[in-house]
Amino acid sequence: MSAAPPARRHTEVAVGILVRADGALLFASRPGGKPYAGYWEFPGGKLEAGETVEQALRRELREELGVTIGPVERWQATEHDYPHALVRLHWCKVRAWEGEPQAREGQELRWQRWPLDVRPVLPGARPVLARLAREEGAELDEAVFEPAQVPADRPPSPCA
Ligand SMILES: Nc1nc2c([nH]c(=O)n2[C@H]2C[C@H](O)[C@@H](COP(=O)(O)OP(=O)(O)OP(=O)(O)O)O2)c(=O)[nH]1
Numbered sequence: 001m002s003a004a005p006p007a008r009r010h011t012e013v014a015v016g017i018l019v020r021a022d023g024a025l026l027f028a029s030r031p032g033g034k035p036y037a038g039y040w041e042f043p044g045g046k047l048e049a050g051e052t053v054e055q056a057l058r059r060e061l062r063e064e065l066g067v068t069i070g071p072v073e074r075w076q077a078t079e080h081d082y083p084h085a086l087v088r089l090h091w092c093k094v095r096a097w098e099g100e101p102q103a104r105e106g107q108e109l110r111w112q113r114w115p116l117d118v119r120p121v122l123p124g125a126r127p128v129l130a131r132l133a134r135e136e137g138a139e140l141d142e143a144v145f146e147p148a149q150v151p152a153d154r155p156p157s158p159c160a
Pocket of ligand 1: 013014015034040041042043044045046047080082085087089122123124125
């Protein structure tokens with residue numbers, strides 16, 4: 001009989017949903033060199049040793065966007081099992097911040113209203129996007145999670 005594989009430990013992640021006064025949400029693209037580079041996500045990152053979710057979120061958004069955030073509304077936690085990590089995502093809404101968000105880490109930033117036009121979005125964001133869409137009476141198009149594909153009618157580039 002073989003032993004059960006060891007349980008994977010969760011990587012704890014603080015995620016910030018910046019909500020602008022007009023309801024738009026801030027998305028960032030993942031810079032090169034990270035797993036899922038080029039995918040879109042909400043700004044945030046992993047908790048460092050001894051940090052609370054709120055402390056990590058304040059630090060990450062200062063580093064990534066150069067903003068000082070106001071009150072943090074803890075919203076919900078979800079999990080996603082990626083090949084690179086089992087993550088626990090602590091979702092927080094943030095409605096006030098000082099400074100204009102700037103892309104400080106080579107990412108792209110886009111404010112989005114419904115329907116979203118960024119893609120692909122990280123699959124770990126699916127449950128909260130579904131809930132955000134419901135709150136707005138909008139529909140979440142599953143295509144936002146699909147990586148871009150070469151259209152079937154276009155032959156592959158000869159230089160590839
Ligand atoms: N920030 C963020 N991370 C997400 C989202 N959805 C989702 O599945 N994740 C996952 C992807 C990653 O596995 C993990 C975040 O880790 P990360 O590597 O981006 O964190 P970090 O900025 O601290 O990275 P680093 O210090 O290792 O460079 O959470 C999301 O919407 N925003």
